[in-house]
Amino acid sequence: MSQGGIEARVLYRFFRTGDEEVLALKGISLRVDAGEFVAVVGPSGAGKSTLLACLSGSEEPSGGQVTIAGERISHRPEADRARLRARLIGLLHQQGNLFAHLSVENNIITAQRLAGPGPHPSPRTLLESVGLGDHARALPGQLSGGELARAGLAVALANDPAVLLADEPTGELDTITEKRVLDLLADAAARGTAILVASHSRQVAAVADRVVRLVDGKVMA
Numbered sequence: 001m002s003q004g005g006i007e008a009r010v011l012y013r014f015f016r017t018g019d020e021e022v023l024a025l026k027g028i029s030l031r032v033d034a035g036e037f038v039a040v041v042g043p044s045g046a047g048k049s050t051l052l053a054c055l056s057g058s059e060e061p062s063g064g065q066v067t068i069a070g071e072r073i074s075h076r077p078e079a080d081r082a083r084l085r086a087r088l089i090g091l092l093h094q095q096g097n098l099f100a101h102l103s104v105e106n107n108i109i110t111a112q113r114l115a116g117p118g119p120h121p122s123p124r125t126l127l128e129s130v131g132l133g134d135h136a137r138a139l140p141g142q143l144s145g146g147e148l149a150r151a152g153l154a155v156a157l158a159n160d161p162a163v164l165l166a167d168e169p170t171g172e173l174d175t176i177t178e179k180r181v182l183d184l185l186a187d188a189a190a191r192g193t194a195i196l197v198a199s200h201s202r203q204v205a206a207v208a209d210r211v212v213r214l215v216d217g218k219v220m221a
Helices: 048-056 078-088 104-115 123-129 145-156 175-190 202-207
Strands: 006-017 020-032 037-041 063-068 089-093 163-167 194-198 210-215 218-220
Touching: 006 048, 020 048, 020 063, 020 194, 020 218, 037 048, 037 175, 037 202, 048 163, 048 194, 078 089, 078 104, 089 145, 104 123, 104 145, 123 145, 145 175, 163 175, 175 194, 175 202
Parallel strands: 037 194, 037 210, 089 163, 163 194
Antiparallel strands: 006 020, 006 063, 210 218
């Protein structure tokens, strides 16, 4: 694996509901190298969101391990995982990743403070790169859906992450805005970020360097 990428080895994830045990991930192994754009596709319930949660350290896998930029993030105390997540990972979700009470610029600044010492790209440079240079002081509630998606991407890139994980980031966007967001993700990959996007969108799969298909918690050939 290249130093800036992410690797999952034989991931399992169990959930227990009453007396019933559900196996959400069934021995998944995958790798995304620095500069690679990978799409994870599959039907609802296939395990895409659970996979991203384990990759980001938001959830602990029941078995297996995750390594990001040469550092193991799984099976560590939550405080350690949170620190690594803030420093190494950018997260982008369909429901958004911005604090409603902070301006767009201050959302970026907050993400950079959580990541720790830089160097980090300047907030204004990030906003200009996503076409929001004139919206630095706007609150999230003052932005359109497309602007919110691009502002969320700027926040996800605030810590110059080794890996960017996105869960249905274009699910509620029109075709034109979706293309713009995907172009920005491709640009981030070209700069060396490992990009993994879980999505039902055919457009995401079309622009990805590689497509990984999940069915029933397993990677299908």
